[in-house]
Amino acid sequence: MKIGQTVRWTNYDTAIHNVVGSGLESDTLQQGDTFTFTFEEEGTYDYICTFHPWMEGTVIVEA
Ligand SMILES: [Cu+2]
Structure with a gap:
């Protein structure tokens, strides 16, 4: 991704989830x-x- 871009996570599952780490905290x-x-x-x-x-993920942000 580029600086300034936005990611949207959507929970399509019936179970609860969240997004936590590296300054992210849903x-x-x-x-x-x-x-x-x-x-x-x-x-x-x-x-x-x-x-x-x-359940883990990584977002890489580049200039
Ligand atoms: Cu989960």
Whole structure:
């Protein structure tokens, strides 16, 4: 991604999930809920779902 771009996470699952780590901290996402975050700094952002810590992701932001 480029600096200034936004990611939107949407929970399509019936289970609850969230997005936590590297400065990201969503509320608990019920089915149909979304979480958006605009990345203003270069870097590698690793995150997990704290309810299911094996669910992990990475966003890489470049200038
Ligand atoms: Cu989860």
